[in-house]
Amino acid sequence: MTPKSNLSCVFAQTIVILVVLLTLVTSLHATETPNSISLQVAGTVTKAIVVEIKPPWDVIDSGVKECFLDALSKAESEGKALIYLVDSYGGYLDAAYTIGDAVSNSRVPTIAYVSGGKALSAGTMIILPANVIALHPSAIIGAMQPVMINPVTGEIQFVNESKIINPVVEKALNYARLRSRNETLVRDFVIKATTVSAEKAVSYGVADFIAQDLPTLLKTIRGYEVSVSGVVVRLEIEESGLEFYACSIRSRLLSLLENSTILNVLLTIGLLGTIFALLSGRITVLPLTLLFLLLGLAGSGLNPNLVSLFLIILGGVLLAVELFVLPGFGIVGISGIILLAFGFALLPTYLPSGLVPSEEYLNALRTFIISTSVILGGFFGILMFKIIKVRRKKPYEFLPTGKVGKALDDLGPGRTGFVIVEGEYWKATSDEEIPRGSEVVVVGVEGAVLRVRKK
Template identity: 30%
Template sequence: MRIVILLLLVAFSYAYVATSVYVVEIKGVVGPYTYSQIQRAISLAEQNNGLVLILLSTPGGLADPTLQIIREIGNSPVPVVGYVYPDYSYAWSAGTYILLSTHIAAMAPHTVIGSCQPISGGIPVNESKILNALIGYLETVSKSYGRNGTFARLCITQNINLDAETALKYRVIDVVATGVDDLLKKINGMTVLLRNQQTELVVENPVIRRVEPSLTETLQMWLSDPVMSSVLSLLAFLLLLAAFITGHPAAAVAAIILLVISMFSILPTAWLGLALIIMGAVLILAEILMGMATHGAVAGVGAVLLVVGFLSAYPANVFSGELIHIRDWWLIQLGLYINIAILLGFLVFIVYKAVIIHKQRPPSEILTTLKGAEGVAVDDIGPGSPGFVIVFGEYWRAVSDTPVKKGCRIRVVEIAGEILKIEPVQC
């Protein structure tokens, strides 16, 4: 009877022949960029009869991208293999979630998984509503692939950890392999649940292709780094302080730029390119409306953001050389040409405005001598009664042969050391 059932299962099962393996390496914190990278890998594998191999060596990551990755793998038309690798690596928290959601879960011999209790603001979450939801979800996912659902519960409620041999013994994973080649040999001929269909996986001499992070994913990964986030926040605070003390608009604009950029790490990767384009355009327009007050510095930053945004808005395959079928390709090409034309138009206009302003008055002369520069009197100033003025957003001690009222427009006649000699222009 058992033989008959086995023959029936084989007769009604399908085979998936993988001629290529698309490798995604997750070495750091799981974030929106990870989800985007896995999405691209699945798309490439679907177009080229491949499977996706996720190499995990991560302390964990954000909850929303992790749940999106689990859902993406569950609906994948191609097999996705999770592998905690290399030796002596770990896949904790979000890494364990992802591993348990793959069609085939594997570990290198001296690796560890577990510690899945969610953390919010550095504090472990103990709210039953959240914990029960995650427990039920991870148990369901694990059991759907015929694995031990009890571990899914215990790694959340008790933060237990398992090594490779123990995980294999209790059916938490499917394979222990010493390397990628060993793994591919062991999974050849295995049966996986692919879109609720028992499917035999055939892997013979596949071509291994690495799916590297795209420009947008790399940028978002860089912005999500805790050290970089701290540096950006500190710089933004210092610039805001400088803007408050000096009243210089460039310092305020730079601080706002850093604050906005620091928030890009929480955006879905697909929207990051659009956010960069919008921010770049806003900065360029702000520079123009300010009459090029920062001599093109703000507009230059905006132009850089526009370039990065435009490059980020297109599939990484366009620039990495990967062959992938895209329907209506001419629309993407047309959009690229239009965006490049707009960008070049912006840059030409910026250069034109900068040249006009520089011809009117060389910035180097203004910054080195201040002679002829205009500002505002902060105090009442007169013969024998020095006071302070604001020129280019900075405070200067000044004297005048003519009485100058507080709030009047002034012009710098000459500079002697750190004291300006001024005259009234308008009051």
């Protein structure tokens, strides 16, 4: 064999090895990253994840968005359909866009059911890209014209600027076009704030079905076929195959923080409290005022992951200082526990697989930390209350004046001896002669010496 042929053979073997290694690496990456798996939902779907967007969590905000995306991710990983029950007046545009895009790109069948009386504004936006839209007989949809709310006066201002309203129109039309829905009516939803009933929504081709309740809906869509990523899927979902998704503590906390009333209170207390703590020198209350301020900023749009990280670090530092530097356990340690509790509550539900073993482990860890923090916080709170209560009490002083005792020595003017009064030995003196063994009465106290007289 010539050197040239040897070189060609080696080159060919190298290429084969590289191809094999590349194939192995690609397959391993696909195995380790659930989101990279191309899910083939072919044939029939018999189970579904159910997520609710209903009062009191009916505002479509960051918390509801995270809960919805978590539920959709769970449905995709388990090969189940996603049913979302909507009863909402609307919410924030960015959250609605994120939910709508996730639904339009879903790898499993999506079914939107307006189970309450309305799905207005952002509520309509998130149901448009669903494979199936069903409405309660009394439900209404539409009114998608964007509005702005004055944070000071609470006044609602309708937005008509083309720079804002045109993207909303186009996004809604994209969703309608994706599922072959009535584009003219969808445009009117945004431009004219048109609202239609369930019956009209179905007759005009925006919705698919009317159902009195969820079991009725399941019967109605049984055998219905939808297209998911180019694959035709038949819906055969039984009521026994439903799994209601419980939103995480983080998502609910985010919804609370974005509430305008709670947000304003947190920012006010946090800002004024921090200024007061710095000016008055009461540094021990500074961590709590910073907590209010950071939670308010998280509700205002600051990345909650950064807030969570900062709270966990600061809480750990405060707890370490209280345990290893300061004597006893006081406000610094309690502040550390509170900061840790909120930090873990805001911890992201999903992290890269290299950081945590699984979602279940993370949720269990979060629950354990919060429960432990609440228990320890309550215990140390009661302990501090008892300590403060004891410190505020007047010191107990035994005043034996008027008490009857017995002379153990001979007493007299200028002489001291011992007497016993209510089981205690005291030095005593008297202005009269008192023989040993006589009963005496305490008439005064001079320092640590009693003045007595014969009974």
